[in-house]
Amino acid sequence: MSKKSMAVYPGSYDPLTNGHIDIIQRGLKIFDKIIVAVLKNPAKTYLFDLDERVRMLRAVFKEQDKIEIDHFEGLLVDYVKRRNITTIVRGLRAISDFEIEFQMALMNRKIEPRIETIFFVPSESYSFLSSKLVKEVYMLGGEVRSMVPLLVDRKLKKKFRRG
Numbered sequence: 153m154s155k156k157s158m159a160v161y162p163g164s165y166d167p168l169t170n171g172h173i174d175i176i177q178r179g180l181k182i183f184d185k186i187i188v189a190v191l192k193n194p195a196k197t198y199l200f201d202l203d204e205r206v207r208m209l210r211a212v213f214k215e216q217d218k219i220e221i222d223h224f225e226g227l228l229v230d231y232v233k234r235r236n237i238t239t240i241v242r243g244l245r246a247i248s249d250f251e252i253e254f255q256m257a258l259m260n261r262k263i264e265p266r267i268e269t270i271f272f273v274p275s276e277s278y279s280f281l282s283s284k285l286v287k288e289v290y291m292l293g294g295e296v297r298s299m300v301p302l303l304v305d306r307k308l309k310k311k312f313r314r315g
């Protein structure tokens with residue numbers, strides 16, 4: 153029997169958006185399982201702490217056994233190796249993503265030559281969407297209900313005391 157194909161989709165997910173979900177769904181057309189790996193970077197300030205981000209993802213993807221939620225700290229390459237996986241999934245939105253993603257993919261490959269990075273392009277309707285933009289809109293009192301899952305929308309409203 154062939155071994156199940158798995159890929160790691162790393163990111164901050166602060167918070168999860170429908171753009172991330174679009175990429176996960178596309179990834180599942182190719183891989184049997186996607187491990188969504190939430191990054192904890194001690195140098196970064198997040199709106200939602202690691203526990204909140206992981207819990208939101210687990211709630212949104214509960215009962216979906218092709219999606220696993222995990223978290224990591226430190227080098228992505230070390231995490232991927234520890235999990236015995238050789239493929240990283242990332243999303244490519246606009247030109248602006250390209251340069252940084254290109255650098256990261258090459259750096260990761262330099263550190264660990266067995267690792268490949270695969271990019272998926274989201275639906276056009278999500279190509280402008282980012283966690284950062286979502287936070288900014290909520291902070292300013294706006295609504296982006298169609299851009300995030302219901303549970304994330306509720307958490308955002310709570311965070312900004314509008315719930």
Ligand code: ADP
Pocket residue numbers: 162163164165166169170171172175241242243244245249273274278279280281282283
């Ligand atoms: P990071 O802090 O690593 O950028 P993010 O959580 O913002 O983490 O994003 C993780 C990955 O998902 C990145 O590859 C990013 O390009 C991709 N991504 C984020 N938002 C979208 C979107 N709307 N459409 C497609 N890909 C996206």
